[in-house]
Amino acid sequence: MDVTMKDVAKLAGVSLSTVSRVLNDSSLVREETAHKVKKAVKKLDYQINDSARILRTNTSNLIGVIGAGMERPFLANLLKGIEAEAREKGFALIYGDSDGEFEKEQNYLNIMKQKKIDGIILITTNYYNDLLNIVKNYQIPVVFASGYISDPEIPCVTVDNVAAAYDVVDYLTRAGHKEIAFIKGPDLDLLASQERLRGVKLALRIAQLPYNSGRFIEGDFTFESGYSAAEKIMRKFPKITAIFAFNDEMAVGAIRYLKENGYQIPDDIAVVGFDGIELGKYTLPTLTTIEQSGYQLGLKSIELLDKIIAEEELEDNKVFIPHKLVVRESINKLSAKELASIKNKEVLVTNN
Amino acid sequence: MDVTMKDVAKLAGVSLSTVSRVLNDSSLVREETAHKVKKAVKKLDYQINDSARILRTNTSNLIGVIGAGMERPFLANLLKGIEAEAREKGFALIYGDSDGEFEKEQNYLNIMKQKKIDGIILITTNYYNDLLNIVKNYQIPVVFASGYISDPEIPCVTVDNVAAAYDVVDYLTRAGHKEIAFIKGPDLDLLASQERLRGVKLALRIAQLPYNSGRFIEGDFTFESGYSAAEKIMRKFPKITAIFAFNDEMAVGAIRYLKENGYQIPDDIAVVGFDGIELGKYTLPTLTTIEQSGYQLGLKSIELLDKIIAEEELEDNKVFIPHKLVVRESINKLSAKELASIKNKEVLVTNN
DNA sequence: TAAATAAGTGAAATGGATTTCATTATTAAC
């Protein structure tokens, strides 16, 4: 039914092997023969049967992506970056959403293994030791693109969540804020949220401010959770002067609550988000945030994975993508002099 | 290296054929034999080699998704719906982004064909006759999940863009707006944007308002383009009292511009979006919009595709998902009496 | 020009499942 290599071989008057060689750019074929074959390929509109190729060669040029919550703008851009770079490098993508459930992750891992994928990108929020163990015994190159994995064997690409969160709190305290509340991610999120929490704690300690666990309200990275977290915060801690939400959507939700209830931003309350999604430039006030590029993160993940697949020597299996604090209208700005003092400490601050 | 069916067969003391039968739930196998086989499968942690299976059976349980601009919240949710329902039905997804370029679409189409996908979901903004022809000669079930395709052979799932856009303008005119400007999508977008345009024109005609093509400013569905379109609109048509943006992001961009420049919303200018993304509930003012579920759209697309793959009889190969006009703060509301007059016309209006 | 080497090509084995067809074991029917 379909055109096979055999048909091409017959039309070109050569053997199967020769056709295969031409198609794989083998140097062993005479120019003239190759030409005949190519003509036949074109004439018959021959398409290789990928399953047969994979069966024989055991490499699929297929990369699996397992993610969760990928509809979030930051992660949607991450996926876009993954796709673009994967295509660039000649991989196709097989994509599965785990909803953050271990069982589904496992399930997809199996399916993908059966399809002989060359490598996997994992974008999970909460990782389990179980998952890590499976991955390690998996024989297939894996890159985590969701946060820092301390296990030295596991390659990962991520923003430096600790440093970025530190930068935010550092800036806020320098701007005079002493009463800050936080909207963190789910406690189950052992990657982004936990790391950001560490950065916050560190900065508080350096600024000699007390750590008060009550001021960390749990959200789930949605607008809605930011909104209701802000409500809780203002009810419990009316003296708060700044809110740092661990992503932009929650920050926007919080802003909505605050403005709805008559608070001026940034004069009454300063708000900072995290991620730097496009939206933050169009809210009123515009959103101060940590800018990191999801697209870049995706790109780098594939780059790293590709190197692992090709068994190239790695400089480091922990890759950090750049971030910067983008100060917009939602917080009160530091004076030039104050800013300078930060810059000396090599904290990146940009106006935009 | 890998465990194969042969290994299972040997361990279970049966033939290859028997193992295959057990794995495919053939009724021809004695309970006892099946048990032996299953035990061996578990013991060896046997995983089928999917390529071999596909090669033999010519069905892959793989669905291809080719999209563009999937980082947009609405489409990201569409993808999520596709994924969830595909998993439900036992399909895995192979995903490619075409950037709206025909060449890339074609390229992915080929790659996917080579992988023997069972069906394709196409989410393209601008379709070409070329693409349609390829798809028709393609032998593989295809569903368009991006807009109405008039060609009767092509199955598609979409919101009724004409009716929805009509509803918006109808509401606005009833609310007294006579000077309305529009932020449409790219002219290349022959699906969503063109259809919405038709709905608008229709409503204007019914309301006996003039159609002035200058008032349709082209955007590209981004916040940024909404912002700059609003700027153009206010500069060229200072008498405008309402802006209808063809998606929510552009509406939010427009709102930002308007508020930045001292306009009151909705008192000076009413703003309506399209899609009903989550964000619209958290802007200030909250956004009036046409609500449609991307998730639902994705789900229905797979449902339809699955039926086509299974060669079931179709009721209709054009499927519409529901929409409703959700009136929020960004426009002035109709009185109950006025509202009632619309409802008689079976236009869905909801407060939220 | 003969011998040695390299280049180009083809035959056949191979990867791992499914499935047809033949065969054997079992049950039902008389």
Place this chain on the structure above:
DNA sequence: GTTAATAATGAAATCCATTTCACTTATTTA
């Protein structure tokens, strides 16, 4: 207790490309 019918199983062909190995042809080298 045979024979007929049915249920279970296995052997072997098949899906389609890659790759090893053997062989032929062309090119160097001496």
